[in-house]
Amino acid sequence: MTDAKTATASWRAYALVAPALAVIVAFFVLPLMLSAVLAFRARDGGFTFEHFAKAWDLYQTDLAFTIGIVLLSTVLIGVVAIAIAGYLTLGENPRAVAILRWLYRWPLFIPFIVTGQIMRTFLAKNGMLNHVLIGSGLIEPLSAQSLLDWRGIVVAFVWKQAPFVTLLVAGAMASLEPQHIEAARNLGARRLRVLFDIVLPQVRGTLLVGLVLSFVTMLSVLSVPMMINPNSPTMITVDVAYRISTLSDYAVANALCLMSLIVAATGAWFYLRHAASERSQA
Amino acid sequence: MSARALSRWPQMLGMAVLLGLVAFAIFGPLANLFLWAFAEKWYFPNKIPQEFGFSFWARVFSPRGNALGSLGTSIWIAVLTVALSLLVAVPAGYALARLKLRWRGLILLAFLLPQAVPNLPVYVNIARVFYEIGLNGTILGVVLVHASHGLVLAVWIASAAFASVDPSLEEAARNMGASPWTCFRTVTLPLAAPGLIASAIFVFLESLDEFTGTYFVGVPDVTTLPLLMFNASMGGNYQIASITALLLLIPSIAFMLVVERFLKADVLAGVGR
Numbered sequence: 001m002t003d004a005k006t007a008t009a010s011w012r013a014y015a016l017v018a019p020a021l022a023v024i025v026a027f028f029v030l031p032l033m034l035s036a037v038l039a040f041r042a043r044d045g046g047f048t049f050e051h052f053a054k055a056w057d058l059y060q061t062d063l064a065f066t067i068g069i070v071l072l073s074t075v076l077i078g079v080v081a082i083a084i085a086g087y088l089t090l091g092e093n094p095r096a097v098a099i100l101r102w103l104y105r106w107p108l109f110i111p112f113i114v115t116g117q118i119m120r121t122f123l124a125k126n127g128m129l130n131h132v133l134i135g136s137g138l139i140e141p142l143s144a145q146s147l148l149d150w151r152g153i154v155v156a157f158v159w160k161q162a163p164f165v166t167l168l169v170a171g172a173m174a175s176l177e178p179q180h181i182e183a184a185r186n187l188g189a190r191r192l193r194v195l196f197d198i199v200l201p202q203v204r205g206t207l208l209v210g211l212v213l214s215f216v217t218m219l220s221v222l223s224v225p226m227m228i229n230p231n232s233p234t235m236i237t238v239d240v241a242y243r244i245s246t247l248s249d250y251a252v253a254n255a256l257c258l259m260s261l262i263v264a265a266t267g268a269w270f271y272l273r274h275a276a277s278e279r280s281q282a
Numbered sequence: 283m284s285a286r287a288l289s290r291w292p293q294m295l296g297m298a299v300l301l302g303l304v305a306f307a308i309f310g311p312l313a314n315l316f317l318w319a320f321a322e323k324w325y326f327p328n329k330i331p332q333e334f335g336f337s338f339w340a341r342v343f344s345p346r347g348n349a350l351g352s353l354g355t356s357i358w359i360a361v362l363t364v365a366l367s368l369l370v371a372v373p374a375g376y377a378l379a380r381l382k383l384r385w386r387g388l389i390l391l392a393f394l395l396p397q398a399v400p401n402l403p404v405y406v407n408i409a410r411v412f413y414e415i416g417l418n419g420t421i422l423g424v425v426l427v428h429a430s431h432g433l434v435l436a437v438w439i440a441s442a443a444f445a446s447v448d449p450s451l452e453e454a455a456r457n458m459g460a461s462p463w464t465c466f467r468t469v470t471l472p473l474a475a476p477g478l479i480a481s482a483i484f485v486f487l488e489s490l491d492e493f494t495g496t497y498f499v500g501v502p503d504v505t506t507l508p509l510l511m512f513n514a515s516m517g518g519n520y521q522i523a524s525i526t527a528l529l530l531l532i533p534s535i536a537f538m539l540v541v542e543r544f545l546k547a548d549v550l551a552g553v554g555r
Contacts, residue, residue, distance in 0.1 A: 012381065013377040024396070031406075104308070106309070108534075117315065122314040122315075131329045254406065
């Protein structure tokens with residue numbers, strides 16, 4: 001192929017990609033940059049940290065609350081995903097494996113907002129969870145309590161996101177060499193040891209990708225905290241919505257947004273560092 | 283029964299209890315929603331509604347109930363979002379899979395941004411910009427926001443779908459004298475179609491379920507089904523909220539049940555390559 005021909009070919013390739021890129025840049029990248037600008041712009045147009053100071057003053061509890069909830073949810077999602085995917089891969093009872101495979105995915109595509117509404121009724125003081133606990137004699141009727149606080153948010157997040165991470169991890173486990181697992185089992189290793197020593201190290205990358213994506217997604221969910229726990233302390237997303245809908249205060253709202261971006265970036269950095277060390281080991 | 287099978291009973295029982303707990307964790311919340319959708323009266327401390335009925339369904343679907351209007355708005359927005367996303371994602375996916383691009387990795391990464399960065403700052407500021415240029419509260423404004431998020435999946439899946447088409451089939455068509463466009467239209471596109479349909483369904487569902495972006499950009503005139511559900515729920519009307527939630531659940535669960543038919547393993551394995 002001549003140089004001129006290569007040049008037209010790649011020119012055509014860029015032309016095909018350009019419209020899609022333009023949509024992303026115009027409606028995602030530029031607004032994101034605008035957020036950074038507005039968070040630092042004083043009323044006279046100069047540079048200021050005033051909005052950050054105000055956001056920190058008013059919402060530091062909520063920031064800690066948000067990080068705590070999202071971290072706890074991420075850990076629990078990881079535990080659930082490893083347990084279910086591990087059983088799907090190593091389980092010995094084919095019928096139980098089939099039932100679990102059919103069961104775990106139901107929440108996969110259920111939107112956050114519907115999850116919020118479902119948990120709002122299920123975890124309430126007179127919700128089904130308490131009725132079942134009382135009916136089975138596990139708790140006294142008087143000690144029934146509403147879980148519609150930070151616990152409700154965590155339950156909703158784990159219920160919605162764990163199937164997604166499980167799907168990814170189970171897929172990765174299914175593509176492992178079955179000989180490795182069989183060899184270990186023939187050597188007499190117990191199933192838990194096979195899971196932690198042989199299977200998990202090979203799917204760690206997939207697990208981390210799923211967890212980081214869930215972490216970032218949960219950081220910007222507005223509906224679940226608003227429906228389950230709208231009162232202070234609450235998640236940063238609720239505060240942002242309040243600053244905008246009630247006060248039209250874009251400056252502090254954007255400062256809060258940047259704070260959650262920093263939290264997300266920390267999560268992503270953690271993942272990238274891990275991926276890099278993995279590659280250097282390989 | 284052999285001694286071996288007998289000794290396995292405790293294990294089987296433990297397994298059954300565990301599976302029962304998982305089933306309750308999954309279906310308990312869904313059952314609670316179902317009860318609320320058909321409850322006429324449900325006061326504390328009754329375990330199940332005192333009266334079942336359809337009067338709230340009648341209210342939701344009455345001409346004044348807004349649900350049908352919101353459902354129509356939601357579906358219209360989702361259809362436009364799919365059309366826009368595929369219109370730009372199919373050429374981009376084809377180029378990323380088949381043509382030489384110098385910054386291919388970087389471009390793929392750019393399409394990942396909306397999935398990897400918290401969306402709230404984007405929605406907040408896009409609403410501000412749209413307000414100034416008169417796009418706030420319009421269908422077009424909401425479609426643009428949904429499409430920029432849906433493009434992630436559309437481009438990645440389209441690119442994987444095109445990559446899974448065997449290039450020798452295209453070469454055969456070209457050798458028999460087909461023009462590049464004819465070859466694309468009659469060979470490449472039909473073979474990539476299942477993956478493209480899957481990406482269309484993904485984008486459709488994402489748009490149908492989207493809440494935060496619509497909450498900021500759609501006000502005050504565009505009320506989608508998720509917004510209607512949210513308002514009913516915050517207003518304390520659990521029946522209306524549960525019925526709308528059920529309407530939103532139908533496409534989600536239907537897709538969960540058929541997803542593997544459209545997304546074949548070879549396409550899934552190619553995502554992100």
